[in-house]
Amino acid sequence: MDPGGPDLIIFDCDGVLVDSELLSCRCLSEVLADFGFELDVEQALELFLGRSTAAIGEYYRGRGQILPDDFLSRLKSRVLETFAGGLQPIAGVGAVLSDLKTPGCVASSSDLDRVALSLEVTGLAPHFETRIYTAQMVRHGKPAPDLFLHAAEQMGAAPARTLVIEDSVSGVQAGKAAGMTVWGFVGGSHYRGRDGRAILSAAGADRVFAQMSDFWKEA
Template identity: 75%
Template sequence: MDHGRSSPDLIIFDCDGVLVDSELLSCRCLSEILSEFGIALSVEQALELFLGRSTKAIEQHYRDLGQVVPDGFLPRLKSKVLTTFAASLQPIPGIAGVMSDLSVPFCVASSSDIDRVALSLDVTGLRAQFGERIYSAQMVRHGKPAPDLFLLAAERMGVQPSRTLVVEDSVSGVQAGKAAGMTVWGFVGGSHYRGCNGRAILSGAGADRVFSRMIDFWEA
């Protein structure tokens, strides 16, 4: 699909960093909870290592380093993230307007757990836009950067990958969308991209287009 010449038959939105401005909040939570378990990880390192990745990827990272994350880590992290999101999470500016104007089907496909995605959409007033069209890395064997999640979403929505547009904010998400044979737009309007060249990062990962404001969504 050439984004400059035709419209997609389906748009798949990532959640964190695309629909909701959550990446800094979640990485701060991760840094704080790992510290409680004696593992040092700065917010900047968390963004670099785990942006767009699942909790499985976090555990695997430390397993590969020979560090076993204690059993209580994931429940503690989940509790911290949900509490923080309920108190502080904001939608990406302009995203509600983009979705209300869409004339093609759309859904969300996220590396986060279903309950975290649901809370994110509820807190920011976006849940009604998606209904049950929510897909999570919990539903597939391999999370991003593997294409599995996006391919599942397209299959469930009844659309060919080549006619699907993915909107992503992470390298792993861009790579997953391209591996699925989809057009991918990189979004760098989240607060986690302040002070760094997100355009270069996502273009380098293979994004077909990179933009920073939702009001420019359809601007080629």
């Protein structure tokens, strides 16, 4: 991407627009416990941060364990209920979106219902309207590049002219595999006590920042 700046900015949702990662991992840990599976919040973050719910089933199948048929529906209900009652936007992200001159969209591993609710309850929905793309729309989720390439195609932007904002290793890897510039964001509550800068830099992020007020600084 040349100094003229990007033609498109793709925002991940969880952990970038809304401070949801700890909430969703707590929900996952609780619902798994309901079915007799032990997984604490830290383990959930390590295993599934930035991944779709399909990755949860794949993980347990790889361990020779099968999740109950109603696991995903129970998890979805718990997450939606939790988000409706207490989800907050990332501090300062509303100002960034309001000042944005570059076209933007959302590309998330979460399903469309969850993304729509997240943006609605945090007041961010008007910034994106229908420009929301999810893992349900492509064959392979992050860390594969499919979702970001799909979003860029729908928005009419070349990958080399696209900037991705991500908070997870799988998201950073997906953006880089798509041939895009990727900035890692580590301002979500799930990075408290963790060296997010080192984690996302090692994954290939072109830049890592921790406050939305620094969005364009040193860019």
